Amino acid sequence: MKSIPAPVFLLCLLAVLISVPVVEAREPDSTLARRIAEHADTLMRGSSNSSTYRMTIVRPEWTRSITMDSWERGKKLSYMEVTDPPRDLGTAYLKRDGQMWTFLPNIERTVKIPPSMMMDSWMGSDLTNDDLLNESSLLDDYGHELVGADTLDGVAAWHVRLIPHEDAPVVWDRIEFWVRQGDFMLMRDEYFDEKGRKVRTMSYEEIKTMDGRRIPTRWVLEPHLKKEGNRTVLEILDVDFDVTIPDRYFTRQHLERSR
Amino acid sequence: MILFKLAWRNNWRHRWRSGLTAAAVVFGLSITIWGFCFTEGSHEQIIRNSVESFTGHVQVHRKGFHDDPSLRKVFYPDSQFVPELEGGVPGLANYSFRISTFGLASVGETSFAAMIVGIQPEREQEFIHWDRKIEQGRYLHPGDINGALVGADLAENLGIGIGDTVIIVTQDYYGSLCGALRVVRGTVRSHARELDRGGLLISLASAREMLSMQGMANTAVVMATGSEQVPQLISELDNRLGAGGLEVIGWRRIMPDIVQAVELDNVFGILTNLILLLVIGFTVLNTFLMSVMERIREFGIMRSLGASPGRVVGLIVVEAALLVGLGFVLANIVGIGASVYNSVHPLDFSEMGGDELSKFYGMDPRIYTRLTWQTLVYPNLFVAVVILLALIYPAWRAARISPAEAVSRRH
Structure with a gap:
């Protein structure tokens, strides 16, 4: 009905003009945040790696450990095989083309993990199948924001916040993580759901040099929200970075090969 | 007058x-x-x-299972249940143990969600009368580790009949994916929709084997001598089993719908x-x-x-x-x-x-x-x-x- 009064329009214009430098001023922060995230991402992975690790699942009623050999190339391809305990010996997982298959030796069948089971526990741990399949999307699906400098357990740290992009198919509302200042060593991740509740915490411990890299070798995942007393510990026993892995490792034939 | x-x-x-x-x-x-x-x-x-087609008058679980079911919430029938019933319980006609969980039933590339239930064939036959619900084939023989009964609609969806093999994939007690092959012995038409559409019955021994749950169960199905006896039976069982961490619930709570x-x-x-x-x-x-x-x-x-x-x-x-x-x-x-x-x-x-x-x-x-x-x-x-x-x-x-x-x- 009425046109916008001139003073209001001018104020708006002014606000826009002022905000532009602010956005630019924030740029370096988010670039730093992204660099931290990228560093964290490549540090643990390399362009490819082969590793042996032990996963210990702690429950109020029981504790059990599974040892696995793993081969990983880039973010999209990985192959894992259980070597211990004997009951699960030969159980294998293949991640490829954004899908996951598992080979169950006792029935000699390959099963594709259906979308309905993505949020189910992976091998009984506090990790979900989705965690395994979509770990790589931390860089692509989230915007990175530097919250600021912080101190964690007496160590100077950068506090970075990951907020998912509007249409990203992710399960978290946000992820907060801390890295050591200076070398960007991973210290802790905290995962929050859409209600703003902290769902789980991952702590990175026991930094050691493995294959020439300083990396945390003990990762402790603790779920919250009525799951106190549950814990999953991943220990890297051995890792080789930037190794050549034959293409055939990442095929279903390899998954199903006779053992 | x-x-x-x-x-x-x-x-x-x-x-x-x-x-x-x-x-x-x-x-x-x-x-x-x-x-x-x-x-x-x-x-x-x-x-x-x-009640007679599946649930029983009363069910006993580990405390908390009814509100938030999980395969980890189990009990040990031989030490936690059977000894507590010694001397007889008034109003109790019969009982048997089950392990029930969810998983996938697949044949070839076709998969359907299934409710997998390990039953004690001989015991349940006495009060659930499974043999009357068999549409094709036969009931599970005692000690049949490899056999399965499949809901009639599920069998139709999977395109399988008597003697065919069905692949069961689910998570075991420890949460690991596990699989099992079972041979279809019969199909079930029970008038209970969930069972006909998604039921996959195997023996309790077979379920324990598949799920790494030796000696465990997650449900006891209890029949009263008559439906009038149910309230007394619930309180009697609760007296005996409640202290041991078990929860006794009647059909009214099992089937509120x-x-x-x-x-x-x-x-x-x-x-x-x-x-x-x-x-x-x-x-x-x-x-x-x-x-x-x-x-x-x-x-x-x-x-x-x-x-x-x-x-x-x-x-x-x-x-x-x-x-x-x-x-x-x-x-x-x-x-x-x-x-x-x-x-x-x-x-x-x-x-x-x-x-x-x-x-x-x-x-x-x-x-x-x-x-x-x-x-x-x-x-x-x-x-x-x-x-x-x-x-x-x-x-x-x-x-x-x-x-x-x-x-x-x-x-």
Whole structure:
């Protein structure tokens, strides 16, 4: 009905003009945040790696450990095989083309993990199948924001916040993580759901040099929200970075090969 | 005594009207009685169907399982359950143990979600009567580790028959994916939708093997000697098992949806009956109002001869009592007769599309009526109250008659 009064329009214009430098001023922060995230991402992975690790699942009623050999190339391809305990010996997982298959030796069948089971526990741990399949999307699906400098357990740290992009198919509302200042060593991740509740915490411990890299070798995942007393510990026993892995490792034939 | 004589004669003066009124009472009341018996019977049947087809009267789980089921919430029957029942439990007819979980049933590239239940074949046969639910093939033999029974609709969806192999994939006790191959021994048609569409039954031993759950169970299914014994049985079992960390729940909590459906149906039944009762009430009101109005002069003469207003009202009440009383007697004979007949010879709805309905709602298309003291007393009480209400106005009208005015009145 009425046109916008001139003073209001001018104020708006002014606000826009002022905000532009602010956005630019924030740029370096988010670039730093992204660099931290990228560093964290490549540090643990390399362009490819082969590793042996032990996963210990702690429950109020029981504790059990599974040892696995793993081969990983880039973010999209990985192959894992259980070597211990004997009951699960030969159980294998293949991640490829954004899908996951598992080979169950006792029935000699390959099963594709259906979308309905993505949020189910992976091998009984506090990790979900989705965690395994979509770990790589931390860089692509989230915007990175530097919250600021912080101190964690007496160590100077950068506090970075990951907020998912509007249409990203992710399960978290946000992820907060801390890295050591200076070398960007991973210290802790905290995962929050859409209600703003902290769902789980991952702590990175026991930094050691493995294959020439300083990396945390003990990762402790603790779920919250009525799951106190549950814990999953991943220990890297051995890792080789930037190794050549034959293409055939990442095929279903390899998954199903006779053992 | 003269009142009875007068009332008897007065009723006979309009034999058609009296006859029709009595007939309305007979019709209305007998249908209400039969209707109550039918509703009661169908509800009893829905409940018995569910209880006997799968859930049992009472289930026992580890505390917390019912509200938040998880395969990790288990108990050890041999140490936690069986010893506590020593000496016998009053009202307990039978029990057996199960492990139930969810997973995938697949054949080739086709997969469907399945409710996987490990049962004790010999024990459950005694009270769940699985063999009557076998559509094709046969029931599980004791000790059959490799066999499975598959819900008839699930089998159809998977395209498998007797002797075919089905792949079961689920998570074991420790949460690891596990798989098993089982051979289809039979298909199950139970009238319980979830079971027919997604049920995959294997033996308890087989489930324990597959899920790494040696010695464990997550459900005890308990049958009472009769449904009336359930509340006592629950508290008795709770006394014995509660301290050991087990939770005892009755079918009302196991199947709240069925309890709600039954309650809703009861409300509809009462509404329908209210309409019928209203019709009876107006018929009676009409008859007696007419008989009062056309006899104002007659009542006036009675009053002139020295009859008190109370006597006039008394006459009308006795007339009504004779008529309605006859109606009540006949109605009860007809109503009870029909209900008893249908409790032996059920109504079969299968010809009337009941087959489809029964598949959908999990009901037997044949419905037996059930006569209890409630289904008899309530309709009689309701009709009596309605008729009493209908009599108030005519009686009040007759009592108000002034003799002089009435006698001098011309038709």
